[in-house]
Amino acid sequence: MKIVDVKASFLKIPLPEPGLRTFKHVRKAWEFTIVKVFTDEGITGIGGQSGWLGAWGPCWAEYVNTAIKSLLLEEIVEPFYIEKFAKIIRCQPPSAVSPRPSCVEMALWDIVGKAAGQPVYKLLGAYQDKVKAYASSWGWYPRRKPEEWAKFATECLEEGFKAIKIYCSPQVPPIEADIENVKAIRDAVGDEMDIMVDAESAWSIRPYGFQTALKLAKGLEKYDVFWLEEPLPHLHNPELSARLAAAVDIPIAGGGQVFGLHNFKTLLERNALDIVQPDVGNAGGILEVKKIALLAETYGKSCxxxxxGPGLLLAESLQLAGSINNIPYLEYAYFPPVFSVEVRDSILKDPIRIDRDGYIHVPKGPGLGVELDEERVAKYTVQEKTFSH
Structure with missing residues (x-):
């Protein structure tokens, strides 16, 4: 079997009003790139990844359609050479390509699975066919009140979720209000749910200082928070993150925006994180994250x-999750009505839902196990290929 063509499309998936608000702006659409890799045997693989590329989005898709297409047709040739493709992409300097085209790697896995008639997680070495989900909300601004977070958590519990993640930020002080939000959730759901907190500080131009991060973590400890995510710039200052991890009882998590096995190796070697959170889109693909999970396991860490992001990204992550044994939870984007299951999975024929026990089941179909709603993909595709000024 040989690769004969590649087609990448940049999508803007519309979000209902009022959109997803941050402290800087309002997101009215979710930006997402879909790639299709075609073979001479009629098997087509699909892959996708998020990326806030703005005007550059269609241009990045065009980069995949030209440079990456040439790489696949002339050097990779067969879709089974996934490790070779991953190695080439991993060794590119950041200035050469950013973001890395992880979606292509995932499309190759989709082809291999379809050719074998098996879901990807079984080809990777299956460990489980379902994984616990946590309802991942959104850093809503202006700040939600404690009673609003308590109501949202109760609704999630009624839906079947056994864990919820809320957000705080160094851009929206004070931390005492964030601690009050967690207290309200704990009071509302008792011990029936795990609570995660994302501090969104690792990539901030004004991150928390060590003492503030320590105060936040210590304030959350009494409410049995499952993890505190990205309270400090872990990749830029792993020693500082390690110092915090050693000083508190809450596990420190992070790595969602980090690329590549070797960056995670640095974080693990320096004990900067207790829980690593590689993203299949950002870290380099399914195989790369599988390696990161195995590396974390050797350090006694969870992944x-x-x-x-959209449902295709969740499907890719589920195939990975089915093959690793040190995963406590998988993120499940859920913030209705703006980011409901129907909105998030609008480009899939069948939405991915949790069961009544709070688990997501790994799609059982061959490859990634999901099908695109081609009509909606076409509707949401952005056609322009030039930068706007």
Missing amino acids: APHTY
Whole structure:
């Protein structure tokens, strides 16, 4: 079997009003790239990844359609050479290509699975066919009140979720209000749910200082928080993150925006994180994250993949999750009505839902196990290939 063509498309998936608000702006659409890899045997693989590329989005898709297409047709040739493709992409300097085209790697896995008639997780070495989900909300601004978070958590519990993640930020002080939000959730759901908190500080231009991060973590400890995510710039200052991890009882998590096995090796060697959170789109693909999870296991650490985005990204992450044994939870983007299951999975024929026990089941079909709603993909595709000024 040989690769004969590649087609990448940049999508803007519309979000209902009022959109997803941050402290800087309002997101009215979710930006997502879909790639299709075609073979001479009629098997087509699909892959996708998120990326806030703005005007550059269609141009990045065009980069996949030209440079990456040439790489696949002339050097990779057969879709089974996934390790070779991953190695080439991993060794590119950041200035050469950013973001890395992980979606192509995942499309190759989809082809291999379809050719074998098996879901990808079984080809990777299956460990489980379902994984616990946590309802991952959104850093809503202006700040939600404690009673609003308590109501949202109760609704999630009624839906079947056994865990919820809320957000805070160094851009929206004070941390005492964030601690009050967690207290309200704990009071509302008791011990029936795990609570995660994402501090969104690792990539901030004004991150928490060590003492503030320590105060936040210590304030959350009494409410049995499952993890505190990205309270400090872990990749830029792993020693500082390690110092915090050693000083508190809450596991420190992070890595959702980090690329590649070797960056995670640095974080693990320096004990900067207790839980690693590679994203299949950002870290380099399914095989790369599988390696990161195995590496984390050798350090006695958990791997809870980051996966905030459309349903195709969730399907890719589920195939990975079915093959690793040190995953406590998988992220499940859920913030209705703006990011409901129907909106998130609008480009899939069948939405991916949790069961009544709070688990997501790995899709059982061959490859990634999901099918695209081609009509909606075409509707949401952005056609322009030039930068706007």
